[in-house]
Amino acid sequence: MDFAIPPELTLFVDSVRQFREKELMPLEPGFLRDGRFRSETRTALEEAGRRKGLWALEAPAEYGGQGIGMLATCLVAEELFKHPAMFEFGGSPEPALYQCTDEQKERFLYPIIKEDLRCCYAFTEPGGGSDVAAIRTTAVRDGSSWIINGTKTFISYAERAGFVILFATTDRELGAKGVTCFLVEKGTPGFSLSRPIPTMGDDWEPHELRFDNCVVPDANRLGPVGGGWQLAVEQLTHGRLKIAAYQLGIAQRCVDIAVEWAKNRVTWGKPIASRQAVQWMLADSVTELDAARLLTYRAAWLQDEGKPGETEAFMAKLYATEMAQRVTDRCLQILGGLGYSKELPIQSFYRQVRVWRIGHGTSEIHRWMIARDLLGSAARD
Incomplete structure (x- = not known):
């Protein structure tokens, strides 16, 4: 290839x-x-x-x-x-919005x-994240409308969004095949941002969303009834590749800072760049960074070519997020106390990358999905 x-x-x-x-x-x-x-x-x-x-x-x-x-x-x-x-x-x-009807578009x-309208994506719930079958937010048909009840959590950018791409179950017995997608506008009665959720990451304060007998017209249903999971798969694959790319930028910036510091920081009369421990930390970091970059670029290229690449996106996101955790840790160690200080961004990156091993599917879910693709039905028995 x-x-x-x-x-x-x-x-x-x-x-x-x-x-x-x-x-x-x-x-x-x-x-x-x-x-x-x-x-x-x-x-x-x-x-x-x-x-x-x-x-x-x-x-x-x-x-x-x-x-x-x-x-x-x-x-x-x-x-x-x-x-x-x-x-x-x-x-x-x-x-997901490219599946809108002409009127919805x-x-x-x-x-x-x-213009400047913004939206957010509401999938995760207090009792479930990666498992679509765990969705408990319900949407019950009532004539030409749907009555939605439930809670979504850890929803990014909700405070700036004009509407929410919401995934709810319309038939719990069908599991993933019973999930439907809705476009819920901010200001709709029964829909509220119930609370912000403080986190360890800089400038990431997601929200909890609450739906209490929220009436949404069927005209705001995105895609067919029961078609929400397929929309989510496309959405998540796109998101996983972008998340993998985020880690490349983060890791590269940290390595650049660490390399410059290693050349100029002198201990016992020599720059720490001469110390084998520092050399190996940097060598491991750039090797892993390049491997993550190639995985990410390959998966993105496959999508542009219209070729199957869902598993490749899983691999890129899994490896890149774990790579960034290791690289930011090593670079912070190389800079010592300065790396821990707010004078440099490494400490911010170090905290930021931790969420990406959870968001858009945990590392464990990614390993499971890669194994399922590799092993086929044997992985499901």
């Missing part, structure tokens, strides 16, 4: 690098001090990106976007996540691409 990064894509990613260096990096000291960007700051950065043509990158051209493809999306994410603020450009809808899809 052969793939390469086209020169024009390299030039495009260079423009993203320039944006990061000019717009994001001057804000890094304040971010490290405060542990967050205010929503107004993120909005201003998104608008700055829009003025530079960095908007709706993932949206297909037929919908008014730039349609850069999955490999390019991963390259952009890798570059942006060299900054600890987890910043992304606006205007790119969640993949006018209300939900196009406003994200053309």
